[in-house]
Structures are given as C-alpha cells and as structure tokens.
Amino acid sequence: MNIDAIHNGIVIDHIRAGQAMKIYDFLDLGSLDCPVAIIKYATSNKMGRKDIIKIDSELKVDLNALGYIDPEITINIIRDGVRVKKYHPELPELITNIIRCKNPRCITSIEQELPHVFKLIDREKDEYRCVYCESKAGK
C-alpha cells in the first residue's frame, strides 16, 4: 500500500479501530475533490489497532466537533509538509449543522432552512441538547 505524505492538510490519528467511516461521513469527506486516505486497523503501540484519515486539503469545518464523536482522537495540521499543530479536539459549546435533531416535534423538522444547533449541557457526559426543543443528541 502506498499513500503519499500530505503537503497541506490534516491527519486525523488515533481513531478507534473501525470508526473511520463514521468520521468520514460526519465530516462529509465524500464531497471533497482532493485525495483522502482511510487507513483501517493500523497497528498502534498505544491502542493496539486504530484508524487514520489523511486529507490532502484544508477543511473549513470546526474539527473540535470531532470531540463529540471521539475525544481521544488526535488532529495533526500539516503545512508545507511539516506538522505545525497537534491536538485533541475539545468538546465545543455549540455544534452547528453536524448532527441533526431527530425529534419529529422539533421546529427543525418542518423548517428546512433552520440550522441544527446543539448545546453542550454536560461536559463529563458528552451531553448535547437541541437549542430549540432540548432533545438529547443521539450519537
């Protein structure tokens, strides 16, 4: 398998083994027209097995939202072939248009233009609720 090093982009590392596609869908990476590599069940000293995603492009989304899916992942920002930043995503106070409210009684169920916004209610329990109807976000 030959995957080139990326020049300007993002490496999402330490994804729980088997969860890469979930993050791929979450970030809507299928809509990008740049190279995206998904490495599944890679060997990891720390985790045993892990997934990795390499994106050869700058993403215009709040990557901290990934903390909602898996706070253990590592985000590496690559500029000119060099890693310039490495961090764990923090749970953001608000998540906008990343998860959708599933409450059929929520105003978002009939008003298509409304952003789906979830607010962090309990950081320890990773609990988010819809800012409109207060329904719990489902992972």
Add this chain to the structure above:
Amino acid sequence: MRHITSITDLSIEEIDELIEVAQDIIAHPDTYREKCRYKKLATLFYEPSTRTRLSFEAAMIELGGQVLGFSEAASSSAAKGESVADTIRTVCCYADIIAMRHPKEGAPTVAAMHASVPIINAGDGGHNHPTQTLTDLLTIRREKGHFDNLTVGLCGDLKFGRTVHSLITAMCRYPGVRFVLISPEELKVPSYVKIPLKSGNVPYTQTTDLRSVMPELDVLYMTRVQRERFFNEDDYVRLKDSYILTPEKLETAKDDLIILHPLPRVNEISVAVDNDPRACYFKQALYGKFIRMALILKLLEVQA
C-alpha cells in the same frame, strides 16, 4: 428587551415580583386601566387555544392596549409555507409585543432570534408553557399562601404535558418542595425535565397509582392525555382514560389540598368534583389573565 420562551428565563425574584404585581392588579384593577394605552399585542396562535389566547387578549385590553393576530395557522401565511422567522419579522412591524403558540417545539426560540419586540411563548408543542406556569404559581400562592415545603402531585400525561415540564422547572427552585409524578409508564416525564431535579437534589417519586399517594399531596395537578401529541391513535385510545379524578378518589385527600388543571379537560376530572371546595381550576383560569397583565407590563417596561 426580554423574551420569555421558558420559565427559566425568569429568576425566582422576578417571578415573585410578577406575582406581587398580579396581586396588586386584582386588588386595584382601576390603577392599571391605561397602563398600555397605544400599545399593541399580537397573538400568533398556530394551534387552537381558548384560555391562553383569550386571557392574553383580555389582559392587554384591560391594560388599555389593543390586540391583533390570528387564531389558527390556516388564516396566516404559514399556510402558504412562510417560515416562523419571516412571520415574526413582519409582525414586529405592527406590534409592540408578541404572544405565540406553535405546535412545534422550539418555535418561540426561533421567533426570539429574529424579533425586535418581546416574544412570549404561549405554548410550543409538548415542550414549554411558561405563562401557564406563572398562572399555576399565582394560583398556588393565592390558595396556599406559600411555595416552600409543598408536596406537589402531577398526574396524567407527564411526557407531552408542557405545563407539567414548566411547573416542575419553576417549583423545584423553592426549598422543601417534593414531587410525586403519577403517570402510565409510557407517559413518564422526559429525561431533560429531571435534570434540575437531580442537580438540585429535589426529592421526587414516580408511581402509576394515584390512589395510594393521594393522602400525601398538598397540590394535585391533573393533566389531559393530549390526542394531538400522539402519532399513533391506538396509543392515545389505550392511555386516555388512565386517570379519572372522582369524589370517591378524593376521600383520602387532605382537607386543604388544591386541585389544579391547566384545562381544557376531557374526562380526567369528573364534573362531580367541580363543586368540591378544593377544586381550583376555574379560579386558575381567572388568575391567568392577571399574571399575563403583570408579564406584559414587565416586558413592555411599563411602571406597574
């Protein structure tokens, strides 16, 4: 400018202040006849209502103001697909304050995001109904004299009963209050309603049996199982007659119990209970007008 989409938008001190103003309006109605002269209230009701809409309108009229609005979505541009945001931006051009009822949860929050005048949530789906809660609180204050150390039984549809959710949220902030939550398994309170109970260590018990807890209660808040909240008619039919309050069931109740109901009722309180001195639900409907007068004054920043 303030909006009231949830009872938590008001502090305990502000609720107490509203209750005091409402009590003063009851005692001295003439003092308030011109307070809102030249002001207009818009009542935007996307869902049917008798008491809430008419009490809002009566409240504004008794304050000397005027009223405009619609009483069903079909007679507004919502029927043509207009969004809540666009409707609100428009109505803000014509009114000084808006009371809004909508079948979808969170619609008043959307309205508040786009409004240049105060928005009052007059009920949003099964979510919140803060002015009913203010009504309930004024009724409890007038009939019991205090809020603390009361055992409050809430009975019926606690899942979709928005008045129940707002009342729990409000009452759990007073010391010594205990809740008895009486409902069928399928209609228990949603988890988000229990958050303030758990975080505030407020004691509560859940049961399916009204009869066994009746002797403990200082306040019994009955609710209707609401057909309009069910997607499945069979579920509604199965649950609608879960609790029917009768004189016989009240035999073990305290003499100073007060029985509340946000109304309308269907059959969950037998009409034979209406003449019981403990039945306060029609007084409650009257108090609703006075507390809404107090709220309108507050949000329009008119000196009471």
